[in-house]
Amino acid sequence: MQPTVRLLLLGLTIVVITDSIYAYLTLQNIYANGLQDVGWPVGYMLIGLAAQCISLARDQQNILSRTVPVEGEPASQDAAFDAPLGKHSFLPYAFIPAVIVLSAYTWHTGGNGVLVQGVYLGGMVLIGLLLLRQFFAIRETTFYNKELRSTQEELHHKNQALSAANKRLEEQAAQVAAAYEQQVRLNELKDQFLLNVNHELRTPLTAIYGYLELLREYHGQLDTTMQTNLLNQAVHGCEELQHLVNNVLDTIRGDIAEKAPVFDFFSVAAIASGVIDLFEPQKRLDYTIRLDIPDTLTVRADKQYVQRILLNLLSNAFKYSPKHSPVIIRAQLRDFFDAQGDHESQVCICVQDAGLGIPPSEIPLLFGKFVRLKRDLVGSVRGTGLGLYINKQLVEAMGGSIWVESSGIAGQGSRFYFTLHSAPLIAINEAWKVPMAQDMVVPLVNTNLVPIGEQEAIVRSNESA
Template sequence: MWSHLLTSWPRLFLRLPLALKLCICGVCFIACTAIYYWTLPFTHTGYILAVPMLLSSWTFNRYGAFCVFVCNIGVLILYNLLIYHLAPLTPTYLYSLLGSVVVLLIEGYLMCTLRSMLDATEEAQRHAEEAKKQEHDAYERQRQLNQLKNQFIINVNHELRTPLSAAYGYIEMLAHLLEQTGHLTRDLHGVYLRNALNYCDELRRLVNNVLDTMAIANNRGDLAVENLQLYRIVYDMVAQFEMLYQCHNQVHTRISRHLFVSGNAHCIRHILYNLLSNAFKYSPNMSPILIEAGTDGEQVHITVSDRGAGIPPQEQAMLFEQFARLPQDLAGPTRGSGLGLYISKHLVEAMHGKIWVESQGIPGIGSQFHFTLPGIVKMQRQFVPAPQTPIPAPGPAILN
């Protein structure tokens, strides 16, 4: 303990506040000067002045050594003026003065060299620690990326296998029926073909998610926007989900016919598809899902609400990250690639909007996903309708 203290106190002294170090060096210089004046007639040496030189050189390096050396020379000259009154100097005094000057110069040089070596050593240690920390951080990032990559491969493998197996099953069934009967009828076999096409659309969506993620990373540029009637896009997506999920959940909408946005139709469909897909996946069967929209200043505010298990507040920050999957989902039956919300966030921001989630993490209360898009206050009479398919007649009521 004592050996460690004896070797570490010089470094600890350098970490003292500047004012305290100045006070210590000043008091040491005054005390040593007083001792020098009092003992010089008896000792004829000025070696006591080496103490403030030692302390100042160590504390302030070359600047401290220079200042103390000049002050010591001034003290010697002042002593000669006061004591000898410019009388002829004796050889003893000259030898003492010369020896003091040489000792001060050698001591200051050695102490400054030692201090520079210490600074260089500490700088090298600091760089080594930073390099070690950067290496550790790089290793940790690589480990997390490998973990995300492995989890992504597992999730995508499951996501691709499910619709691929289903579509293959329907097509295989149709091929078997065609071999047996020699023909297919629309009434009896049309539903199988539609289901196969729906699962093919699901496969296409998964592939597009991966491609869109690559496009976001490459930053392909601004999106082409147009004036769109929002309720047409919403009802097109509702009809698609009702066919795909066979009405396992009750979808309610509150969208005015007179609500228009400035955006990209494909991107808005993609965002709604991701949000609705999550709502259907994580909501109990026959629970309500609500889609509503309204104006918020110059923005149009769209909300997708469900009555699922909800999202804990401490886990909401990671939802919109790449390959993000909640801990309870990793071991659960619900799979996903972890790309939907990440892509949705970038698409919303590309259309000058924002997206966020509100949830208390309480089952039955569910979650509310919000996003905004620039609204159109005054629409021209001619506009390009968003969907390419007509709005289905049986569907949720429209607010006029």
């Protein structure tokens, strides 16, 4: 607004000075037409130019207040210039032809020399003022265009920041929803786990209570053999209960395979036969158990780990297969290739049953913690969902891998595979120098399952006998 104020002040000053000169000459009676007459048109032109600048500034302000930039597309420079420099801004140039015509007429007709000079001078002043006006208008337009572009860029950046904030809010909302669903899932798993553990604990406790109640009620009527049998059954129930509690505690603490495995060389056939003998005789008679393992096949692994893995797999096979169905244990030497293409010979052990099978959609979750099949959640089959999880931890601790193959069709069953490092030829020869009987685990009579931690005590007691 400073140029406009200056123009207005200059125009009023010229008009006042011209009026003062005219009044003084008139009072002295010496007034004559001359250069002093140019002051009036020049002053009034400057005042009109100032008024035009004010009008342009007002129009520019209205444009700024009405302009709303489109997100991602700043307004073009041509559009910014078209608004203030429309047809109204060129109206003062219509006086130029009139000045030219007046100057031509004055030159053609001649006349008072002072009047002709005044016409020429006024025309030049008018043209100069128009050019000066246009200069100020362009400068004002450029300034407001810069302000407009700056405002548009600022709005564009704010729109981008707002879009980014909205995306972050959407991502956070999705994360919150996922966390909520996960929490709901965890709560369901916790409730199901507590239900399963309660059922698992109640079964051996009920058996133990029954055996002890029989001993208390009929203590004087039972012979020594029956009392010993009932006590053995109660002890084995306690061992089963201890085995279950240890599995749960090891899983919760995460120290299933915390200790480094103790590697040894032993026969796969011997360890598989020993694990089968750990089951009670009636259990072995209810199923057709077949071993398909070469006698000379030897592995390098932790014997306790392998026994525990086979116990869990065979227990599941008996649990989820109908009676008198086949249960097959196979083992063979296979060649495997890792991601780098390196060759390695490993022993692949398979436990196959003829049960209901596993739906393919549930196989990826099968080796998770506390995971059970959907059909088993409402069934009568006991289980905590820890056996396969423990197997996975033990196999991976020995450097192997475990997986399952099943079509989910009843009668076709499932095939659980796990791999172990094969023993080198020298180690095999050394292992076979030891009699087979030393690798066998001596079973107890009339037992369901013997916990791994109790097997060495069993062997020692039988050896001492």
